[in-house]
Amino acid sequence: MSSSFKTRSASNSGDLPPVPLGPVRQALIPAAACITTPDSFANPRQLIRVSSVPVIIHLLHSLKSAGIERTVVTLGHAADQIAEEVRKHSFGKMMVEFVWCETLAWKRGHASNILAARSMFPKLDEPFLLVMSDHIFDQQLLHRLAHCQLAPGDALVLIDDSRTMVEWASPGGAHCQAHCKNGHCGAIVKVTKGAGDRVSLIAKKLTGFDAIDAGAYVVRPRELFDALKQLLTESIYCTLCEALNLMASQGRLRYATVDELDWFGSQTVASLPTPIYSSAVDPAWRQLALEMLRTTSPHLKALPALPTPGPEDAADASAASSSSTALSPLTPHGSFGRRLDLGGRGSSGDLSSDGVSSPELSMPLYELGSTIGSGGTSIVVQGRAGRSTGGPLGSQSPATSRRVQRGLAVKVIHKGAAEALGDVEHSVMWEVHVLQQLHHQNIVRVMDVIEVVDATYIIMERVDGPELTEYLLSFPECRLALDKARVIFCHVLSALRHAHRNGFLHCDVKPDNVRLNKACDHAVLTDWGYARTPGMRPETYMCGTPAYASPEQLTGYSPDSVTGRRMLCAATDVWSLGVTFFVMVCGHLPFYSDDHETLVRLVLSTRYQVADCVCREDAELIQSMLQLAPQDRASIDELCALPFLVATNALEPPESPRSPRLGPLGMSPIGSWSLEGRVEMGAAGLQCAECVDGPEDTSVAWHERRPLLRKALWMLLYSSLCAMAVWAHLSAENHVTIQYEAEAAI
Incomplete structure (x- = not known):
């Protein structure tokens, strides 16, 4: 076991000595949100849904190898499809349970994706391994986490403190050059180390940091759910990152490093099925990530030789956009129309060695068209649903489906364009939360929310007339x-x-x-x-x-x-x-x-x-x-x-x-x-x-007069208190005057 997976000794920290937990036996994969990427970051014309099935299957096999006996998966987007595909695989003695999220949850780190599984962990002091469903890990990493040492009340976060990754995420690095755009996209969770192996800060908007969050954690239900509950009493919006930062402020968050083992984040995973991808993603990462997925999903074909995205891609996208103001077709032309054949269903009928068919790895989710309006940090464009099945639109009512067929309005909020990212993100979350509760023909309806690395897309019904x-x-x-x-x-x-x-x-x-x-x-x-x-x-x-x-x-x-x-x-x-x-x-x-x-x-x-x-x-x-x-x-x-x-x-x-x-x-x-x-x-x-x-209804009249009577009583009480204060003041002055006259007479 690497020394980076050991906690500090009691002599260094003054805390309770590390307690060997024994192997962690349970895990949670929050997979309610779909993995989504635009077809181009320069000028997006499509939002492409990337299937989570190969990634979830890989994570489940890795957890089984780590000795996990029970894994809970929260599902939302394409829940039935994912559950059906997962059930076709065997994970030995490890039991896999599903939790369907009823509310819209578009990000894996949101509290709703995690709290949905709260009832599945009744033993509040028994730790579990929490793994992000849009990450890929070397199996040895999860094995180490499952056998780490942890003091009572502490939590553990897996970090990457290599110089390469820190420079990649720093201002001026490849990620910021591609997405931050003179602002802060807030896509990467960063970590500042404290004394020993403690975490001092963990947040998205850190200017100085020592590492980045790798997306795997060891937590106890009591500490995690209590932290999320405390944050939700202050706001309807909170994330796993904020809960971990709360633990860090209390000195209860430790870290473990990945050392030289491989892991790949959401940006690399989302780039796998698209020929044009973010310039922040190294092409070598994509190839290594696919090879890692093929260890558990051998039916995935090798990636063809893909060009590294460059200025010519942005120029092509700009030219394609300026040449037409109409909606882009369901199957775009040119470089935007190339889709990877990764053994998708309906392509050539490829089967894995165990006879399990693979779902299509990517499919158009929404089409983006011409601009309807614009604001300080957002624009509104025309849109329509793509050919994606099993997504959030598939379960809508017939009336809602007719609205989708008439067209959509897509509000695009650019993260890097706003200095106050936190305020913008909370405002988006609040508006979506409100509209989720309201279903009326005279209220605009939110159909979906899609988050990518540098923008949030709010999918709404489109009303074609004027304001x-x-x-x-x-x-x-x-x-x-x-x-x-x-x-x-x-x-x-x-x-x-x-x-x-x-x-x-x-x-x-x-x-x-x-x-x-x-x-x-x-x-x-x-x-x-x-x-x-x-x-x-x-x-x-x-x-x-x-x-x-x-x-x-x-x-x-x-x-x-x-x-x-x-x-x-x-x-x-x-x-x-x-x-x-x-x-x-x-x-x-x-x-x-x-x-x-x-x-x-x-x-x-x-x-x-x-x-x-x-x-x-x-x-x-x-x-x-x-x-x-x-x-x-x-x-x-x-x-x-x-x-x-x-x-x-x-x-x-x-x-x-x-x-x-x-x-x-x-x-x-x-x-x-x-x-x-x-x-x-x-x-x-x-x-x-x-x-x-x-004629007067005395019962109704009395009910209507009660507020007025109560107000009158409060006014009477207030007037009485004022009168008593004035009387006390005058009495004190009169007493002083009498005493002064008596002393003068003597």
């Missing part, structure tokens, strides 16, 4: 007919009702985030990156368009609460929806100023002028939404019940009711008054339904 802002500008007065405006309003209203009932607020409703179909009779609410959950404190509205922000977003203040601070609630979206509807029917903003302070004063004054062409019903609708106090605004359900909106037949049928979310002090964040029963609009605004003559 609402663009559609409004096509009219001379920049406003819509009332019937058309009501239909679009109802579509956005239905989307918000669905989101609110699922626990999310959009917080950025505006015409720019409403996209129409070609006929401009169907609206979809997009851009959920600023979505929040009810109960969060409002932040200063620094993103988006402040002219559409609610008063509590602009100021963080609300007159509804005793303290003046208001938590976000459904009324926040109601205000923005009211401003959006005002723009649709009037052709201009109700409140506008280039100066932020002036804009805030205009919003707080709630003074605006409705166009003469707006009918009385729509004017009342606008006023019911543009109320200064959130509690005074109409609720989403009240808006959906308005007869003239129901008559449009544009509202979705109501969903099953959910328990209401309570705001501060138990008050409902949704307004408690109704638009039904309004008889007139006077100087004081719309009249509350409780004030309309008629």
Whole structure:
């Protein structure tokens, strides 16, 4: 055994002495995400799915040779296909178990891929070997890890500290020259060594480091799952790297080096089936990786002589892209059309020596077309699904499949273009998380998320029509007919009702985030990156368009609460929806100023002028939404019940009711008054339904008055405390005055 696989002695560390674990008997392979690569890094026209089957089979055979008795594999993309192929192989006495991940997980290091298997490791103190499913290892490496020595509570990470690999990953090295693009792509996990064999730091964005993470670990379930759980209490997004860094900060992460043994990372594995690959990958690595795979999958054919990618490939890609703005064909021409024949199914019927057929090693997953729009760190291009089977799209409903056939929109986020990579990555994860929970015809749908070395691709349904802002500008007065405006309003209203009932607020409703179909009779609410959950404190509205922000977003203040601070609630979206509807029917903003302070004063004054062409019903609708106090605004359900909106037949049928979310002090964040029963609009605004003559339901009235009574009690308590403080202050002054006069008299 190499000395690099031994922990420090107790005399050097002051810790408990290393305890021989005995051979590690169990392992985990998180394989929920598919291995994906673009057909060209210079100008991608296809996203190619690389089959994980040969790699997983190789890892399973290596784990069997290392003495592992039980291996758990988490599956997501192409789960049935991978499980079927793995079951065709024999791994001796080693038992292989599968866990199907229900949620979308596009990266192996994400917490969801690992936590999905938590119930499979009930013995929390029994360590297991965790191996990344897009890595290839010399079998001796995994054997050494399975027989390492580890102190109680510690974890172990396999690293490569060779000078060649450190220079390759350093600024100016081959990897950074190929992918970082004056930024930081964050594709490589780097390690800084500490005292002895301790890890000081392990992260993606390290400027100074001693080694890179090789993708294999020895951990105990208790320590790993507790670290992930702690991170998930702070954010919905975390990775294995962050959990390991938390252990390193506590002095519980050790390292072992690969020495001279071979291992290959995700970039090399993803490059195997493509003739044009990243210039950061050494061609010799690809050949060695394939030879290693063939030890367990002998049916894989040898790689043909492939040209090293160079400037001519980028030039060819640029020329091909500029010559046509249409979608690239399913089988691209020229150098992009060459695909390796690695014994794929349907090619020549090649079988391995044991009679097991091999799956196709690569297949088109998505086609990329012309640019639709662009932003600071991302672009949106047209797209469509390729011929890949068994992927995330294969399990969609018929309605979803029809959407895919109509086309896709692919949001490409370039990692190296953003200095604040962590913020961008967390923002992407949050938006995807929100849209995973929302399934509605008026909400844009995320179909898939693909991550490659230098970019993240968010695959969404494509809505072919214009944005609402663009559609409004096509009219001379920049406003819509009332019937058309009501239909679009109802579509956005239905989307918000669905989101609110699922626990999310959009917080950025505006015409720019409403996209129409070609006929401009169907609206979809997009851009959920600023979505929040009810109960969060409002932040200063620094993103988006402040002219559409609610008063509590602009100021963080609300007159509804005793303290003046208001938590976000459904009324926040109601205000923005009211401003959006005002723009649709009037052709201009109700409140506008280039100066932020002036804009805030205009919003707080709630003074605006409705166009003469707006009918009385729509004017009342606008006023019911543009109320200064959130509690005074109409609720989403009240808006959906308005007869003239129901008559449009544009509202979705109501969903099953959910328990209401309570705001501060138990008050409902949704307004408690109704638009039904309004008889007139006077100087004081719309009249509350409780004030309309008629029989009163005392139980309902009491329920509606409870928040007001509770608020009154808090105000009374606050006033009493203030009065007591003033009385105590005056009493103290009076006592001092009397004492002074008495002393003067003496």
